[in-house]
Amino acid sequence: MATNKKALLIDITKCIGCQACAGACKEAHGVTGDPEPKLSETALTVVQDKNGKFVRKQCLHCEQPACGSACLVGAITKTAAGPVVYDKSKCVGCRYCMIACPHSVPRYEWSKLAPYMKKCDMCYDKRVSKGQPTACAEACPVGATIFGDRDEMLREARRRILDDPKYVPHIYGEREYGGASMLFLSDVEFEKLGFMIPPTEAPLPEVSKAALDEAPMVVLVGGTMLAGLYWITNRRREVLLAEAQKKTLKFPVGDEEERS
Amino acid sequence: MPETKTKKPIITVWRVILGVIFLAGAYATYLRFVVGWSAATNLSDAQPWGMWVGVATLCGVGLSAGGFATAAAVYLLGMERYRPIARAAVLVAFLGYVSVCVGYAYELGLPWLFWHALIYWNPKSVLFDVMFCILAYTTVLTIEVSPAIVERLPFNGFKKTYMHWHHRLATAVVLAGVLLSSMHQSYLGGLFLIFRDKMYPLWYTPALTTMFYLSAIPAGLAMVIITLYLCNRSLGTKVDPKILKEVAWVISPMLILYFVWRMVDLVKHGGGPYLFKPTSEAAYFWLEMALFVFLPVFMLNNRWVMNRPEGVYWSSAVVIAGFITNRVNVSINALERATQANYIPKWPEMAVTVMLVTCAILAFRYAVIYLDILPKKAKSTRKWLANAGVAANA
Ligand code: SF4
Ligand code: SF4
Numbered sequence: 237m238a239t240n241k242k243a244l245l246i247d248i249t250k251c252i253g254c255q256a257c258a259g260a261c262k263e264a265h266g267v268t269g270d271p272e273p274k275l276s277e278t279a280l281t282v283v284q285d286k287n288g289k290f291v292r293k294q295c296l297h298c299e300q301p302a303c304g305s306a307c308l309v310g311a312i313t314k315t316a317a318g319p320v321v322y323d324k325s326k327c328v329g330c331r332y333c334m335i336a337c338p339h340s341v342p343r344y345e346w347s348k349l350a351p352y353m354k355k356c357d358m359c360y361d362k363r364v365s366k367g368q369p370t371a372c373a374e375a376c377p378v379g380a381t382i383f384g385d386r387d388e389m390l391r392e393a394r395r396r397i398l399d400d401p402k403y404v405p406h407i408y409g410e411r412e413y414g415g416a417s418m419l420f421l422s423d424v425e426f427e428k429l430g431f432m433i434p435p436t437e438a439p440l441p442e443v444s445k446a447a448l449d450e451a452p453m454v455v456l457v458g459g460t461m462l463a464g465l466y467w468i469t470n471r472r473r474e475v476l477l478a479e480a481q482k483k484t485l486k487f488p489v490g491d492e493e494e495r496s
Numbered sequence: 497m498p499e500t501k502t503k504k505p506i507i508t509v510w511r512v513i514l515g516v517i518f519l520a521g522a523y524a525t526y527l528r529f530v531v532g533w534s535a536a537t538n539l540s541d542a543q544p545w546g547m548w549v550g551v552a553t554l555c556g557v558g559l560s561a562g563g564f565a566t567a568a569a570v571y572l573l574g575m576e577r578y579r580p581i582a583r584a585a586v587l588v589a590f591l592g593y594v595s596v597c598v599g600y601a602y603e604l605g606l607p608w609l610f611w612h613a614l615i616y617w618n619p620k621s622v623l624f625d626v627m628f629c630i631l632a633y634t635t636v637l638t639i640e641v642s643p644a645i646v647e648r649l650p651f652n653g654f655k656k657t658y659m660h661w662h663h664r665l666a667t668a669v670v671l672a673g674v675l676l677s678s679m680h681q682s683y684l685g686g687l688f689l690i691f692r693d694k695m696y697p698l699w700y701t702p703a704l705t706t707m708f709y710l711s712a713i714p715a716g717l718a719m720v721i722i723t724l725y726l727c728n729r730s731l732g733t734k735v736d737p738k739i740l741k742e743v744a745w746v747i748s749p750m751l752i753l754y755f756v757w758r759m760v761d762l763v764k765h766g767g768g769p770y771l772f773k774p775t776s777e778a779a780y781f782w783l784e785m786a787l788f789v790f791l792p793v794f795m796l797n798n799r800w801v802m803n804r805p806e807g808v809y810w811s812s813a814v815v816i817a818g819f820i821t822n823r824v825n826v827s828i829n830a831l832e833r834a835t836q837a838n839y840i841p842k843w844p845e846m847a848v849t850v851m852l853v854t855c856a857i858l859a860f861r862y863a864v865i866y867l868d869i870l871p872k873k874a875k876s877t878r879k880w881l882a883n884a885g886v887a888a889n890a
Contacts, residue, residue, distance in 0.1 A: 276541070302690055308627060310618030326616050329605020331544035332623045336690045340835065343541050344605070346533045351605045434693055444622055444689035446702070459675050462572055466667060469574030 241417070242318040242364055243386035243409075244373055245393055246292050248422040248429070249402065250380035253290035255283055260375030261294075264359055277345045280356040281372060286429045289422070292372075292381065295320060295341045295356040296409055297417035298439070303355075305441035306336035311353075317365065318386065318417040319358035327352055338413060338432050338440060358417065386417060393421055414439030514854065521851025524844030528602055536844040543828075543837035547845040550827035552599035552852060555820050556592050557630075557684060558708070561716025563589020563637065564677040571670040578743070581735060583644065583869050584727070585720045589677075590637040591856040597634060598855075602848055622686045629680035636673040639665075644867045681712040688826060694834035697767040698781045699826050707758060711788070714750040715819035717743050718812035723860065724870070725809040731861065733870040737805045744808045747815060748796035755789045780821070780829050788818025 258271040261281045272279035281294035297320045304312040304320060311326035312333060333353060334342040345351035359370040368374075369383035376382075382389070390410060397403045408420040413434055420426070427433050528536035539546050566585035569575045601607040613627045639662070646658050685708030692700060701707065721740050727733040762768060771778060792815045801807035828839060863869055 305618075305620040306623065306690055307618055308621050308623045309612045309616035310621070311616070326612055327606065328609045328612050329607075330603075330623060331605065332621070332687075334541065334544040335694070335831070335835075338693050340542070340694075344544060346540065349529075349532055351533065432693055440690050440692060441620060443692055443702075444686060445620065459671065462568065462671055462674060466572040466671070469572070470667075473574055 240317065241386040242358075242383065243297075243389045243417040243419055244358075244370065244381055244383050245389040245419045245421070246381050247396070248289055248291055248380075248420060250378055251283065251290040251292070252378055252380070253283055253285060254377060256375040256377055257281060257292065257372035257381055258283055260371040261356070264362065264371035275341065275343055277343045277354045280343075280354060284430075289424060289429060291429050293339075293341075294418070295337075295358070296339055297356075297358055298413055299415040299417070300413070300439035300441050302336040302338060302413070302440040303333035303342060305444070306332040308332060315360060315365075317360070319360035319364055320417075321357050321360050322353060322355065324352045329353075336440070338434065386419075389419055393419055396421060411437045413437070414442075514858075517847075517851055517854050520843075520847040521854075524847040524851070525602075527844050528848070533605075536842065538839055538842045538845070540837060540839075542835040543832075543839040545827060546839055547828075547841040547849060548599055548603040550824045551820065552849050553596050553603065554684060554823040554827055556596040556599065556852075557680065558712040558715055558819060558823060559719040559816065560589035560592030560596075561677065561681060561712035562718075562720035563587075563592075563716065564674045565713050565716055566720060567640070567670050568674045571667065572674065578739060580871050581720065581724055581739060581743075583641075584724060584735075584864070586637065586640045587644070587860060587863060587869055588720060588723055589716075590634075590641045591859055593630065593634045593637055595852045595856045596630060599848075599852055622683055622689070625683045626680065626687060629676055629683060633673060633676040633680055636669055636676060639669050640673060644863070644869060648867060678709065682706065682709045684708050685826075688830075691831065694831055695826075696777045696830040696833055697765070697770050698762070698777055699830040701761050701765050701767070703757075703761050704826075707754075707761070710750070710754045710757060711819060711822060714747045714754070715815055717747055717750075718815035718819075721812040722809060722816065725805060725812075727864055727870055728805075731864050733864060733872055735870055737808070740805070741802060741808055744796055744802070744811060747812070748793050751789050751793050751796075751815070755785070755793075777829065777833065780825050784818060784821045784825055786818070787814055787821050792818065 255271040258279065258281055262269065262271075262279070265280060267278045269278060272282055273284065275282055275293060281292060284291050284293055297314075297318055299314065301312060301314055301320045304310075304314060307327075308330050309326045309328055311323045312320060313323070314320050329344075329351060331344060331353070334340070334344060342353050342355045344353055358364055359368075363370060373381045373383035382392075384392075390407065393407045393410075397405050397407075402423045403421055404423065404425055406422075406426065408422070408426045408431055409416040409418050412432075414437065420431070422429060524536060533539060537546060537548075563586045566578060566582050570578050570582040600610065604610060613624065614631075618624050643659065643662055646655055646662075649655055682705035685704035685706070688695065688700070688704050689702065721743055724733075724735045724740055728735055728737070762771075771781070792811050795801045795807065795811035795814065798807075801811060831837075832839065
C-alpha cells in the first residue's frame with residue numbers, strides 16, 4: 237500500500253548526542269539560544285541523556301493524535317503527508333491538548349499574555365509540504381535521524397533489526413496508540429528510556445469516543461422516558477384539577493400544609 | 497455564606513470579609529490579565545489544568561445538579577411537595593453556571609476568542625461537547641429563572657405576553673434542561689477518559705461518565721439543602737424544614753448506590769490492588785470516601801442528627817466537602833504521579849475562586865430578598881405558590 241506519508245526514523249543506537257538536530261530545529265523555527273534539556277516553548281525537540289543513551293523527545297505525529305481529538309476547536313490536525321499541525325488562529329488556549337497527549341509533548345507560552353501552544357510541526361509548512369526533509373534529519377551528521385516515506389522507513393527499520401541482534405525487535409511508533417510518524421529503534425527496552433507503553437494499541441481518541449457515542453442514546457432514551465412520565469403526571473394533574481375545579485378550589489397544592 | 501443578620505452598624509465583620517475577598521480577587525484578576533500566567537498561577541507544562549478547572553468548573557457544574565434534579569421532580573414528575581424549593585434550586589444552578597462561564601474567562605489562555613468554540617466545531621472533542629452543553633444549558637437556565645425577574649417589571653402588557661409564552665414552553669424548556677445537564681454532568685467525566693495512561697488507577701475507569709453523573713445529583717441536592725437552610729436562618733424565608741429533611745433522605749441511598757457501583761467498577765478495572773498501597777493517592781481516595789460516603793451516610797441515617805435542622809445542614813456540608821475532594825482528586829491528584837508536577841495552587845488562583853463563589857452567594861442573597869424565590873411567610877405559602885411558583889411554571 238503505497239502512500240506518500242512521510243516519517244522520521246530515529247535510531248537511538250546511532251545517536252552521539254551532538255545536539256545538531258536540536259540546534260537546526262531552533263534555527264528553522266527562528267528561535268535563538270542553546271539546546272535545552274527539556275521540551276519548552278522554545279525547544280520543540282530535545283536530546284536527553286537516559287543512562288548513556290541519547291533519546292530524542294518531541295511530538296511523535298500520531299496517526300490518530302490524542303491532542304487533535306481533544307482540541308476544542310479542531311486547531312490540531314493530521315495532514316495527509318504525516319505531520320500533525322497546529323493552526324494557532326483557531327486556538328482558544330484551553331490546554332486540553334497538553335494533558336491529552338500521552339507523551340506530554342505540547343508546551344504552553346506561560347510567560348505571554350496571549351499564549352499559544354507550541355510543539356514540533358515536523359517542518360510541515362517550510363519543508364515537508366515542499367518535498368524536503370525536516371531540518372533535524374538534514375542536520376544529523378551520523379544518520380541517526382533519517383527522513384523518508386513511512387513505508388520505506390519501516391522497511392529500513394526491519395532490515396536493521398534483522399541484520400543486527402543488538403536491537404530490541406520492536407519499532408516504537410509503528411503501532412503504539414495506532415501508530416505515529418516518528419519511528420524509533422533501540423538496543424534497550426523502550427520503557428527503560430521513558431517511552432510510554434500503552435496497555436493496548438487502540439488510539440486514545442477511540443477510547444473517549446466510545447463513551448461519547450453513548451450520550452446521544454442517553455438523551456434519546458432519557459428524553460422519551462421523561463416525556464412519558466411527564467405525560468402521565470400531567471394527565472393525573474389535569475384530572476385532579478378538573479375535580480378540584482368542581483369544588484371551586486383553584487390549586488390542588490398546598491392543602492396538606494394548611495391542614496397541619 | 498451570607499449569615500449576616502440585617503443589623504444597624506455599617507461596618508460588620510461580614511462586610512470587612514467581603515471587602516478583603518473582593519480586593520484580593522481584583523488584585524488576582526490584575527495579575528492574571530495584566531502581569532501574566534506565571535504571576536497568577538502555579539500552572540506549568542506538567543500541570544496545565546489546576547484549581548480553576550478542578551474546583552471552579554468541575555465543582556461549580558456538579559453542585560448545580562440540584563437544579564435539574566429538583567426541576568425534573570417538580571415540573572416533570574409532579575412532586576408538588578417540592579415546588580416551594582424548585583425556583584431556588586434552579587436559581588442555584590443558574591448562578592453556578594454563570595460562575596463557571598466567568599471562570600472560563602480566567603481559565604482560557606485566549607478568553608476573548610471563546611466564540612471560536614461556536615464556529616470551529618470539533619465534534620470529536622469531549623471539551624467541545626462540554627462547552628456546548630454549558631452554553632446551551634446556561635441559556636435554558638436563563639429562560640427558567642427569567643419569570644422571577646419579568647414578574648417584577650412594570651410593563652404589564654409585555655409581562656402578560658412573556659408569561660403566556662413562558663408558560664406554554666415551560667415543560668419543553670425544563671425537559672431540555674434536564675437532558676442537557678444530564679449529558680453535561682457525564683461529559684465532564686468524559687473529559688478525563690483520554691488521560692487513560694496518565695491517571696492513577698484508583699480514579700481512571702471507562703465509566704467516569706456514569707460516576708460523574710451519579711455523584712453530581714446527591715451533591716447538587718446537598719447544595720440546595722445548604723442554601724435553603726442558610727436562607728431560613730439569615731434571610732427570614734420560611735421553607736419547611738421537613739422538606740429539607742426529606743431531600744436529605746434521598747441523598748443517603750444515592751451515595752450508597754454510588755459507592756457500590758464505584759467499588760465494583762474499581763475492582764473490575766484492576767484498581768483493587770491499589771486500594772491499600774501506602775501511597776498518597778490511596779490516602780486521598782479514602783479521604784474522598786470518608787467525606788463523600790461513610791460520614792454522610794452515617795449522619796443521614798442517624799436519628800439524633802436528622803432530628804435537628806443543623807444536623808441536616810452539616811450532613812449536607814460534609815457531602816459537598818466529599819464531592820469537592822472527589823473532583824480535585826480526579827482532576828489534579830490522579831494525574832500528579834504521571835506528570836510529576838507538584839501542584840499547589842497559588843494564592844491568586846484561590847482568591848479568584850473564592851471571589852466567584854462569593855459573587856454567586858451575594859447574587860443569590862439579593863435575589864431572595866428582592867424577588868419571589870422562596871416563600872417568606874409560613875401561612876401564605878399556598879398563596880405564594882399560586883402567585884409565583886405556579887403562575888410562572890406549569
Ligand atoms: S505525540 Fe502528542 S502532541 Fe504529538 S501528535 Fe501525538 S498526541 Fe499530538
Ligand atoms: S490549547 Fe488550543 S490547540 Fe490546544 S486543545 Fe485548546 S484550543 Fe486546541
